[in-house]
Amino acid sequence: MKKKLIPYSIIFIFLIIFVVFYESLKDTNIYTPEVKINNDIPIFSAELLLLNENSTSTEIFKSDQFYLLNIWASWCAPCRDEHPILMSLSKNNKLTIIGMNYKDNNKNAKSFLDELGNPYEKIIVDKNGTNSIEWGAFGVPETFIIYNNKIIKKYIGPLNQEFFLEIQNLIK
């Protein structure tokens, strides 16, 4: 009995290892960020693009209203792709679109908007990228939906038609 126990337990251990490794093969090894929602928006004060003035989070975000914060940069190619979607979202008067210009130079940012249109009501300048970290962002482009000073939805990467419809439904 004791002699049989050892080979059986070895087989059993190998089986467990096999199952664990086989299951892990299916998992992608690229980390998909945890989307933390229902967080309060950060309190900040920042320069505004095009207006040459400073503003604070309480001045920009009012409660009882839907806001979309979009982090973008003129050097970011996916931002160019999602721009038409932001333009169509800006036609919806229930939603205010705020931009955050990430590590960009003002001249390039302005010509980007001249070329593709400006969907943003206000644009926060984030020269060193710290402001976007305070929002819990990973890079550009990234989009947050804000209601009552809380982040209710977050999209990492460019917006597409599917997200467009989702946002439209969300703010109905």
Next chain:
Amino acid sequence: MKKFKTFIIIFLLLFFNNLYANENNERNEITKNLRCLICQGQSVYDSDSDFANSMKILVDKKLNEGLSEKEIYIYFKEKYGDWILYDPGLNKNTYLLWLLPILIFLLGGAIIAKSFILKK
């Protein structure tokens, strides 16, 4: 003159050799324990990506605001979740991670004790 020059050189070498960059010690300690979320297998300290560089600036800013190391970890954990820390705390998601090594150690110890000590 030659002696004077040598003296100056030696003096300068001795004088400046205690100038080394340790001003960012605390920041380095903290950024070593923060994971660069957009890089693979690198800490914020090791990485030179846009994300990591902004994180470094923000850690400096938080230190200047007077936050302690622990408070900075809590701050980033609230924004990005446990994954950002290399040394996650004990909670319901990580208890297996913390307890498994201890369990394996105890089990191994028990097996050794059983087969060696009890046989005697």
